[in-house]
Amino acid sequence: MARTEIAFPSLPNARLLFGNQDVNLRYLETSLNLEAHSDGNSVRLVGDASAVDVAQKALVALYETSKQNRDVTVSEFAEMLQALQGGETARGGCILLTNDKRAIRPKTxxxxxxxxxxxxxxxxxxxxxxxxxxxxxxxxxxxxxxxxxxxxxxxxxxxxxxxxxxxxxxxxxxxxxxxxxxxxxxxxxxxxxxxxxxxxxxxxxxxxxxxxxxxxxxxxxxxxxxxxxxxxxxxxxxxxxxxxxxxxxxxxxxxxxxxxxxxxxxxxxxxxxxxxxx
The missing domain is CATH 3.40.50.300 (P-loop containing nucleotide triphosphate hydrolases)
Incomplete structure (x- = not known):
């Protein structure tokens, strides 16, 4: 069982990252079978080491998107988890979510x-x-x-x-x-x-x-x-x-x-x- 806590610099951006009523954290819990608890601008992750590692990388990468002063969506977390679990490196935040819910982001x-x-x-x-x-x-x-x-x-x-x-x-x-x-x-x-x-x-x-x-x-x-x-x-x-x-x-x-x-x-x-x- 692994535990880690991530503190983000900006409380408003952290809230945009976590989503309304922590909906994005609930998505991480369901998708990765771990626990994710927010406290102000920080989040505590508890679960299997590999799952915690994926969740941490997703949160850190998508925090860049929250710095654009907009809500990070569940769809963007889904795209990020798919990329990370497929072996891709988590690069900067999503630029745009297309009409068919694909996240456009830099890949290199x-x-x-x-x-x-x-x-x-x-x-x-x-x-x-x-x-x-x-x-x-x-x-x-x-x-x-x-x-x-x-x-x-x-x-x-x-x-x-x-x-x-x-x-x-x-x-x-x-x-x-x-x-x-x-x-x-x-x-x-x-x-x-x-x-x-x-x-x-x-x-x-x-x-x-x-x-x-x-x-x-x-x-x-x-x-x-x-x-x-x-x-x-x-x-x-x-x-x-x-x-x-x-x-x-x-x-x-x-x-x-x-x-x-x-x-x-x-x-x-x-x-x-x-x-x-x-």
């Missing part, structure tokens, strides 16, 4: 550092090859910010190099012109929220799409802006984009410097920005 140390950089800075860069999660995690952070009303809209931006930036010659309105270039971001969005809510956001202007070339002269306040495929932005475009941020806004710039479609001899604005700002 680099992803964890990326998410932390987004949380801590007004501008963050995510650079790496396809499949590293940079675009998906950026969208998860944006959706979470919109749901919590930390921002009023999400703005999705991409250079349309394939069309030579001459979007006026393409059929349809602005969204129809640029949507094909933003497919990865839309795929991520529809994976996180139901189609009805996503379409409502788009119809109400809470989600806006914009080609990079059309950002000149704008100031974006209270917005979460994602510039995807930024390796295809020129130096002038990157400088213009980085000066669009207004009050209460956050920007994430993602790209793969090995996959630029710019013409021969044209240096990527993303590479220049990283050299200066990194």
């Amino acid at each position: 140390p680099r992803q964890e550092a990326y998410v932390e950089a987004i949380r801590e800075n007004d501008i963050a860069f995510g650079i790496g090859p396809a499949g590293t999660g940079k675009t998906y995690l950026a969208m998860a952070m944006a959706v979470d910010a919109l749901l919590r009303k930390r921002v009023k809209r999400i703005v999705l931006v991409r250079p349309a190099v394939e069309a030579g930036e001459r979007l006026g010659f393409l059929p349809g309105d602005m969204a129809e012109k640029v949507n094909p270039y933003l497919r990865p971001l839309y795929d991520a969005l529809y994976d996180m929220v139901d189609a009805e809510r996503a379409q409502h956001w788009i119809d109400q202007g809470a989600i806006e799409v914009a080609p990079l070339a059309f950002m000149r002269g704008r100031t974006l306040n209270h917005a979460f802006i994602i510039l995807d495929e930024a390796q295809n932005a020129t130096h002038e475009q990157m400088k213009m984009f980085l000066t669009r941020l207004g009050f209460g806004s956050k920007a994430i710039v993602t790209g793969d410097l090995t996959q630029t479609d710019l013409g021969s001899g044209v240096r990527s604005g993303l590479a220049r920005a990283v050299d200066i700002l990194a």
Whole structure:
């Protein structure tokens, strides 16, 4: 029989972690066949050593979620227990709980550092090859910010190099012109929220799409802006984009410097920005 006590720094956050009437602790008791008793900002665990270890790791990991000043849900504890009992390492807190109750969270140390950089800075860069999660995690952070009303809209931006930036010659309105270039971001969005809510956001202007070339002269306040495929932005475009941020806004710039479609001899604005700002 193992016993351990965990004290958390913040009483309000501990209450968010334990849940209303300690519902999350009751879930741990049922799932792991142990005892979990709260006392202010601390919790005492009693049970089999392996069960106590899993419960402790889950509580410590999900305490990071409570620091976002929101309730930690039973679903998030269920996801965390599944990950821990499956042998995965408990990494930072859940970013977002999807429509089908899946918890989106960083899975590697680099992803964890990326998410932390987004949380801590007004501008963050995510650079790496396809499949590293940079675009998906950026969208998860944006959706979470919109749901919590930390921002009023999400703005999705991409250079349309394939069309030579001459979007006026393409059929349809602005969204129809640029949507094909933003497919990865839309795929991520529809994976996180139901189609009805996503379409409502788009119809109400809470989600806006914009080609990079059309950002000149704008100031974006209270917005979460994602510039995807930024390796295809020129130096002038990157400088213009980085000066669009207004009050209460956050920007994430993602790209793969090995996959630029710019013409021969044209240096990527993303590479220049990283050299200066990194």
